[in-house]
Amino acid sequence: MPARPRPSVAATLLNTDQIELWPAALLRARSNGDARVIARASRILRRKSDGRYLAAVVPEGLVGLLPGWSRSEGLEQALDRLEAVEQTRRAPAPDTEGTLPLYGLRQRLETLELDADDYARRTGLALVGEPATLALAGFDRYRRPLWMTAAAGQAWRALQAAAATEGVRLEAISGYRSHAYQLGIFERKRARGQRVAQILTVNAAPGYSEHHGGDALDIGTPGQPPAEESFEHTEAFAWLTAHAGRFGFHMSYPRDNPHGIVYEPWHWRHQR
Structure with missing residues (x-):
């Protein structure tokens, strides 16, 4: 070559x-x-x-x-x-190239025996494309690079810093996830004997997770397990509820949300 x-x-x-x-x-x-x-x-x-x-x-x-x-x-x-x-001779700026074409997404859903149109109609979830370029927004709890859109990453760092000034520690648990990664979650859970309908109460179908867009992240705080409902009883959650909106972040899946997703007090999305 x-x-x-x-x-x-x-x-x-x-x-x-x-x-x-x-x-x-x-x-x-x-x-x-x-x-x-x-x-x-x-x-x-x-x-x-x-x-x-x-x-x-x-x-x-x-x-x-x-x-x-x-x-x-x-x-x-x-x-x-x-x-x-x-x-x-330089990488393109994030947020300037749009999203990737949705090649192969329907085939991915067919492996789960999911009809994309029917799923979207039943859940009200929007199809989410993957950004062509993502920016480094720091590191998550596990010291893994945290990829987000540039706008969401800047807002996350500002949110995290503002909380820190009031003695509240916020940690990213995960940010961007690809369609292929989401499919892998389903495949691993099916291998453990879970049914697709059961998995869909916790995980959105590949192509429909807000994490694909690079503007959503799961948030935690030290001493708390990741992605658990108990997060709602922490000082960090109380602070987010009071202040996250100022930075453009909103909780996507409150109790009894219309999408059929379980209550996720840890999942927040940046919306410009």
């Missing part, structure tokens, strides 16, 4: 349908061999369905990190995206 110039490293996630292009500095090496390559890389091609590292972008070109990586689904689309970034 021909050598490709090294693009600038920016705190942005370049998104494509099957593959994400991560800043290499934000990823942990999973073997000694990977560590040597990643230390020299600007970006890593990461498969969305399982999080596996496919290849690294180094000064002399691409170095594979997974056997058979060059036959990966969606690789050409990811390389086209990389080529476009290299031509400008």
Whole structure:
């Protein structure tokens, strides 16, 4: 494969349908061999369905990190995206490129025996596209990079800082999730014997989670388990209820919401 110039490293996630292009500095090496390559890389091609590292972008070109990586689904689309970034020598600004086309979403839903039109009609949930570019909004409770739209990320940091001035600690539990990641949640739960109808009371169908849009996040506070209803009894929840609206954040799934989603006091969405 021909050598490709090294693009600038920016705190942005370049998104494509099957593959994400991560800043290499934000990823942990999973073997000694990977560590040597990643230390020299600007970006890593990461498969969305399982999080596996496919290849690294180094000064002399691409170095594979997974056997058979060059036959990966969606690789050409990811390389086209990389080529476009290299031509400008800088990553595109988040919130300027819109969302990705919804390739393959209906097929994903068919694997769950879900009719997209019927599901949308029954739940009132909107179809949510994935942003083409996401911005680094800090790190979550588990020290994982937190990806959001630029506007939502800025609002989250301001919200978190304002709470801190009043002695309230807010932690991000999770932010952006891809359609492929959401499908994986369903597949893992089905493998444990849960029915799709049961899973849908807790998780939105792939394509219908607000997390796909990069403007929603689950919020927690130290000492509290993640994504539990008990969060509503914390000082952090009381503070959010009183102040989050000033920063554009709103709780999406209150009790008895019309979407059939269980009460989620931890889930908040930024709306400009």
